[in-house]
Amino acid sequence: MLQVAMISTGEEVLHGDIVDTNAAWMSQLFYQHGFKLSNRSTVGDNIEALVAEIQHQTITASVVIVNGGLGPTSDDISGEAAAKVLNSPLVMSQYWLDRMQARYLELGKEMPHSNIKQAMLPEGAQLIDNPVGTACGFFIEVNKSIVIFTPGVPSEFKVMIEHQILPRMKQWHPMVEASECSRLFTFGLSESGIQDKLQQIRLPHGFEIGYRSSLPFIEVKLFGPANHDGRFPVLERMYHLLGDNVVSVDESMLPNVGALLSEFSLNLTVAEQATGGWLTSWLQEDEQIRTNMKQGWILSSQVDQQMAGQDPLAAALALAAATRERTQTAIGLSSGPMLQGKVAVALSTPYGEWGQLISLKRNYSYNEMRSIVSTLMLDMLRRCLEKKPMFGHYESLNRESEIYVPQSALQ
Amino acid sequence: MLQVAMISTGEEVLHGDIVDTNAAWMSQLFYQHGFKLSNRSTVGDNIEALVAEIQHQTITASVVIVNGGLGPTSDDISGEAAAKVLNSPLVMSQYWLDRMQARYLELGKEMPHSNIKQAMLPEGAQLIDNPVGTACGFFIEVNKSIVIFTPGVPSEFKVMIEHQILPRMKQWHPMVEASECSRLFTFGLSESGIQDKLQQIRLPHGFEIGYRSSLPFIEVKLFGPANHDGRFPVLERMYHLLGDNVVSVDESMLPNVGALLSEFSLNLTVAEQATGGWLTSWLQEDEQIRTNMKQGWILSSQVDQQMAGQDPLAAALALAAATRERTQTAIGLSSGPMLQGKVAVALSTPYGEWGQLISLKRNYSYNEMRSIVSTLMLDMLRRCLEKKPMFGHYESLNRESEIYVPQSALQ
Structure with a gap:
């Protein structure tokens, strides 16, 4: 099975000042597209620790996503760590420098000198576009694994993952089967109560039922291969068994009520x-x-x-x-x-x-x-x-x- | 410096269905007591992956906290992984079995057979009490590191960390200095604006200033050794420099306004x-x-x-x-x-x-x-x-x- 790992960086994440929402978000998205994560780790702004972690993950994982540490300040060390892993120098990407300067020009400001650092990539790295920020992403090959570096700012990270990285992952691994997730939102039942009701359902091969409690709702999820004929009958049966405690399907309760009122x-x-x-x-x-x-x-x-x-x-x-x-x-x-x-x-x-x-x-x-x-x-x-x-x-x-x-x- | 690592386990954490609040909470608490985390990682319910991760972490860390996987069901595999790391058998803890049976007796219920699994510990492991649940903790020695196993349920985890594990860590490492954190909550300033204002402050040895953005507030934190004479003058200077954008000290804005109204x-x-x-x-x-x-x-x-x-x-x-x-x-x-x-x-x-x-x-x-x-x-x-x-x-x-x-x- 394809092994995918993620390394989050940054002292604030490591010391719990920030809850790592990027990791949870990406794990869920990747899961839906068939790329189950096998390992996730967090290291601080410490170049030796990050280098060691990248080397460690590339032993088993085919794809490693590194998140954060691409900013302009001195504690942003992911680019340097990548160079160290490759034993290559950092070289200037004229293309990215021009892009940053154009962006500042548009805002009517001069580009601070410190941003030049964001155009310095390890020799041989492939640049990944960031249409919404100054931190470009890039990927390198280490021990036959692809290591992909991404910005920590959630809005930039999400755009890059969705539009740049996920399409490439699908290209690299065309045999990975996309999965699909259907959701029923319930109110008033407990998780064990729901499990008891749904126990009698026989799931087609490759399907599983998951639960997510987001008080006061419990979300019941049906995972399985995308575009599979078996999905709809199972979903219908679940809907029937959970009865009038189902408050909405594939969306939360609020938009459902809003649509009915309108x-x-x-x-x-x-x-x-x-x-x-x-x-x-x-x-x-x-x-x-x-x-x-x-x-x-x-x-x-x-x-x-x-x-x-x-x-x-x-x-x-x-x-x-x-x-x-x-x-x-x-x-x-x-x-x-x-x-x-x-x-x-x-x-x-x-x-x-x-x-x-x-x-x-x-x-x-x-x-x-x-x-x-x-x-x-x-x-x-x-x-x-x-x-x-x-x-x-x-x-x-x-x-x-x-x-x-x-x-x-x-x- | 003392290296402390944490390994979170569980498919739901790995795949982003649950945000790992245990990790953020423990990291913060440990930081305050002088035990900075050096690495955090997450693996699924996969025994080989967990064994490999424990072995990897014990190479550099002196203390490794493993969280989760101590429940009664078959996907709870932390005890078994610990035994595999030690190359020892699992043996029954009669003490813990009695404790669990007494707990069920109190509730007027019979203990399910599946709970016996929670009394099976690797030979030579030291039991850690869980006063609020059936999953006892334990610790083992691997490569001269201490590896501590803790339950995943947040309420049980927190009690065990605070009352059982932190006191032991202090005993094992008496030279580690406790730190203290003072907080100023600001509204209306940007992080870089605050940094510019506070740049002129010369901090006593061992102190540092940190920032936490929780929109729309930015929390400014002064970390440093506990009970240090240097703290108050610095705090006063910070308060003065940030001026009337400070909305509250050591509490959020709301209780401050509530107290003033009253x-x-x-x-x-x-x-x-x-x-x-x-x-x-x-x-x-x-x-x-x-x-x-x-x-x-x-x-x-x-x-x-x-x-x-x-x-x-x-x-x-x-x-x-x-x-x-x-x-x-x-x-x-x-x-x-x-x-x-x-x-x-x-x-x-x-x-x-x-x-x-x-x-x-x-x-x-x-x-x-x-x-x-x-x-x-x-x-x-x-x-x-x-x-x-x-x-x-x-x-x-x-x-x-x-x-x-x-x-x-x-x-």
């Missing part, structure tokens, strides 16, 4: 107490929802005496209805205050009103609580728009009570 | 257009602000015709004032709509009103824009409470115009 030309207003603006701020991220959202009210989650005596479920329902009426929107969505670990959420629509009083099964941080309750509120809206059962099964929540007011009962 | 017994209401609830939701994270915040209004950021003709700065000022009056709070804070790349923000207080119309110097994503503009709004409030100049220097923003209405001009 399709039915419905606008909405939100009133939040326990969730303190979390839902509103989240909803605004989707452009279609933003267009259809009239207002968000964030009320103090402290409860005055008058309110303390009220039925929390009735209060949340009244809040959703009042919100809807006052702003003349089709939909009102509300969360009441958190009282003794319980919170009521409600949805008011022209088709009826729904409310539920829930408690959480575990201790969560404030932000986790907000994220879960906000998702529950959005899930009520999603279920209404998709005409699914309104009171879903949620493993992490206890439903204390629920209420449904049909359209006919509303004036 | 100290002066001031409550507030926020009205947001361009920032779409970002500020409100963020403010709610701080308990002191939550107590003092009366309402948040998120208005549609779409502009109707009537508004389009208005002066945006006057409109934002009117919104802040109206918000404050309607909710009878001391402070009103507002953002207007984003129009042609410009947004107005305003602060209304009993001491006067301030507004500024700004544009961003680069293209940002919607969430980045919201985070920057929200921070600017909070920074106006911070400057007012700290009696600092109200219109600060912000490198990433252009201030198009500004307005100040003194107390005397308000009715």
Whole structure:
């Protein structure tokens, strides 16, 4: 099997000041295209350590991606390390120098002298274009392996990997089979609960099911060869087995709800107490929802005496209805205050009103609580728009009570 | 110098499904205690690869931390790899088996048979206690290095590192000096701008200044030996040189503003257009602000015709004032709509009103824009409470115009 390794460089990555998102991103992308990583490592801004690591990785790996250390400052040492590995001098790339100077000219600035360093490549190295920065990439051959040097700035790294390096990898290794990943996003099921449900599925050869928990969702992934006839039937079966806990397919929940709102030309207003603006701020991220959202009210989650005596479920329902009426929107969505670990959420629509009083099964941080309750509120809206059962099964929540007011009962 | 390396294991980490937070967390903690990491690597659930990686790391490192692969399932292979490295058999630890059985007994459950695997340690290994899980740690000696095996579950890993492993490391290497880190959080300066300002400081021996960019803040860190007389004078000088762009010391900006609001017994209401609830939701994270915040209004950021003709700065000022009056709070804070790349923000207080119309110097994503503009709004409030100049220097923003209405001009 083709062995691919990655070496990340930089003191900040090594000492944990920066979480290495480049590595996670590239590993996932490569995996999807059939290039499974076999090893990933991190070294600091130390030339001997980097040289040793490159030599070590090239013993087993056919392709080694080195990330970072191509900047203009003295602690950027990847070019020099490459030269040392090859036992070759650094030579000036006139082509890249011209490119950098042209870029600075466009910005109406003079190129700092320190940038010249970025045009110095080991003799014999092949340049890789960087259309969005001054750090060009390059690759060299060591011990029959290809070692590819890439810039650390995530935006530059991603463009180079996607447009320059991945196409070359496919050219070099045409037999590697691209894989494809389909995704179902679920809310309300646990990972073991999902596993139990999906156990009965017999997967075609080369397929596997993976899980990724990104609270409060669990993403269920179907990996397998691209363009395979067996994919769709499996996906359909998974969708069926997970039932109405599937909140969206191949995209997250938010754009799914946004598209439904636009399709039915419905606008909405939100009133939040326990969730303190979390839902509103989240909803605004989707452009279609933003267009259809009239207002968000964030009320103090402290409860005055008058309110303390009220039925929390009735209060949340009244809040959703009042919100809807006052702003003349089709939909009102509300969360009441958190009282003794319980919170009521409600949805008011022209088709009826729904409310539920829930408690959480575990201790969560404030932000986790907000994220879960906000998702529950959005899930009520999603279920209404998709005409699914309104009171879903949620493993992490206890439903204390629920209420449904049909359209006919509303004036 | 003492060389410390870390090996993370697991397919999900290697393929980027999980971001390796254990590695970043441990690297930071070790750094603070004087144990700088020299190398970090990741391998999948492949026994040959893990054995080779352990052998490779023990050539140069005195201490190697292996993380993950101690679970009960068949893809957990770290114990077996350790045995292979030592060329020793796995033997049962009766002590750990009893501990696991006692733990299950407490929970009123029977121990699954598969857990027995977690009591199988390489002959000669020293057990490390895990008070919060069934995966015990252990360490072995290889090529004169100590190789320490730790569980992958973050909560278990952290307890073991802090309470079992770090104390042992200090015992083994008593000459390693603990370091301390002081932090200044800045808003509005670039990293190179900060570097230029701080260049003139002469640091005492063993001290260094580091930077961490966590948009929109840049955290400036002073590393150095713990309990050193030289620390405070340097910190004071840094604070002075960075001026009113320092938003907080040793804590983030939010708790600083929360404490000031509480100290002066001031409550507030926020009205947001361009920032779409970002500020409100963020403010709610701080308990002191939550107590003092009366309402948040998120208005549609779409502009109707009537508004389009208005002066945006006057409109934002009117919104802040109206918000404050309607909710009878001391402070009103507002953002207007984003129009042609410009947004107005305003602060209304009993001491006067301030507004500024700004544009961003680069293209940002919607969430980045919201985070920057929200921070600017909070920074106006911070400057007012700290009696600092109200219109600060912000490198990433252009201030198009500004307005100040003194107390005397308000009715």
